[in-house]
Amino acid sequence: MKSCLVVDDSGVIRKVARRILEELNFSVEEAADGQQALDRCRIKKPDAILLDWNMPVVDGLEFLVALRKEPDGHVPIVVFCSTENDLDHITRAIAAGANEYIMKPFDREIIEAKFREVGLIA
Amino acid sequence: MTPAEFEFLSGFIRARSGISLADDKIYLFQSRLVPVLSRHQFSDIAALVRSLRLSTSGPLADDVVDAMTTNETLFFRDRLPFDHFANRLLPGLLARPGRSGAIRIWSAAASTGQEAYSLAMLCAEARGALGGTRVEILGTDLSPAALARAESGRYTQFEVQRGLPIGMLAKYFTKDGDDWVISPTIRAMVKFRSFNLLDSFSPLGRFDLIFCRNVLIYFDIDVKRMIFAKLAEALPDDGALVLGSAETVIGITDQFTLHPELRGIYIKTRASQSGRR
Numbered sequence: 524m525k526s527c528l529v530v531d532d533s534g535v536i537r538k539v540a541r542r543i544l545e546e547l548n549f550s551v552e553e554a555a556d557g558q559q560a561l562d563r564c565r566i567k568k569p570d571a572i573l574l575d576w577n578m579p580v581v582d583g584l585e586f587l588v589a590l591r592k593e594p595d596g597h598v599p600i601v602v603f604c605s606t607e608n609d610l611d612h613i614t615r616a617i618a619a620g621a622n623e624y625i626m627k628p629f630d631r632e633i634i635e636a637k638f639r640e641v642g643l644i645a
Numbered sequence: 646m647t648p649a650e651f652e653f654l655s656g657f658i659r660a661r662s663g664i665s666l667a668d669d670k671i672y673l674f675q676s677r678l679v680p681v682l683s684r685h686q687f688s689d690i691a692a693l694v695r696s697l698r699l700s701t702s703g704p705l706a707d708d709v710v711d712a713m714t715t716n717e718t719l720f721f722r723d724r725l726p727f728d729h730f731a732n733r734l735l736p737g738l739l740a741r742p743g744r745s746g747a748i749r750i751w752s753a754a755a756s757t758g759q760e761a762y763s764l765a766m767l768c769a770e771a772r773g774a775l776g777g778t779r780v781e782i783l784g785t786d787l788s789p790a791a792l793a794r795a796e797s798g799r800y801t802q803f804e805v806q807r808g809l810p811i812g813m814l815a816k817y818f819t820k821d822g823d824d825w826v827i828s829p830t831i832r833a834m835v836k837f838r839s840f841n842l843l844d845s846f847s848p849l850g851r852f853d854l855i856f857c858r859n860v861l862i863y864f865d866i867d868v869k870r871m872i873f874a875k876l877a878e879a880l881p882d883d884g885a886l887v888l889g890s891a892e893t894v895i896g897i898t899d900q901f902t903l904h905p906e907l908r909g910i911y912i913k914t915r916a917s918q919s920g921r922r
Contacts, residue, residue: 613815624811626802636807
């Protein structure tokens with residue numbers, strides 16, 4: 524079973540994402556901001572990270588930049604999941620090492636399509 | 646929908662498009678007709694059928710055919726045929742001895758254009774290998790409404806998130822309001838025209854490669870056989886035909902045979918050439 528860390532400051536979004544990901548057969552962990560996510564990744568790197576952009580303490584982009592500098596920080600497949608849906612944000616996310624980008628609102632179909640795109644689902 | 650109404654509608658669709666509607670899909674058709682009912686201000690399907698019986702041409706008839714035959718599609722649908730195209734089929738076409746002129750590709754059930762644009766994006770990615778070779782992609786569909794959307798090259802946020810890698814979106818689309826619009830370079834590689842697969846293919850010219858996915862399933866076996874014969878005519882010797890993942894030529898025609906390595910790809914056979922005498 525593959526693991527996915529859901530990073531979002533909204534408990535509602537985390538809950539929705541958890542339900543979809545568990546249906547897709549992922550084991551799910553949650554973090555409410557980039558710092559919590561980084562702490563978790565330092566203990567164990569998940570296979571996938573579903574990552575919000577705008578969060579308190581450490582935001583999604585700052586987290587991603589920090590993660591990619593960690594030992595084995597290139598391993599997790601990072602899928603941004605943000606309301607920031609313009610080309611500028613998308614380009615910055617890709618440049619920082621994001622593997623995919625979901626523009627909110629999302630549903631099960633979009634998560635499934637994007638996770639398949641990056642090889643997380645066969 | 647009563648059996649008589651269904652029988653009338655399926656007869657009408659069959660006459661207009663050659664497509665056979667199976668009666669196990671009756672609920673699907675009912676739901677597809679709902680927007681047509683409100684657009685033409687009918688209270689129910691019975692009223693629509695009464696009006697259609699009086700006149701089987703005009704805007705109502707067009708909308709009914711559109712609603713019943715247009716298929717939802719997505720970018721890089723099923724992925725595998727596009728991998729085959731980028732890795733094997735396109736390089737194969739470029740390496741063909743005696744090749745000259747543009748490479749012509751037909752997206753024969755283009756719907757709202759995602760397949761044609763997906764192919765165009767892959768050609769743009771292969772610009773180095775193409776050298777100066779021009780690629781012309783023709784997208785055809787029965788539905789003028791679907792083609793108008795294809796022509797616009799404009800897709801919703803939802804549509805661009807199904808099948809389209811984010812790198813491709815960033816590279817080949819711009820954002821306009823809530824929608825995403827395909828870039829002019831990609832748009833310029835693709836032409837669209839309204840076309841019925843029951844008609845003669847000769848006005849379209851010949852093609853190096855044909856994508857005809859998820860449309861033949863709607864035709865009876867005799868119509869399928871006739872379309873396969875015309876597809877073979879439109880291709881060069883050993884030309885490739887790409888069918889949908891649930892489609893096959895087996896038991897229908899000997900004009901195409903399975904590609905020895907690539908699943909979903911069919912190659913024009915010698916039988917089809919001798920059959921053309």
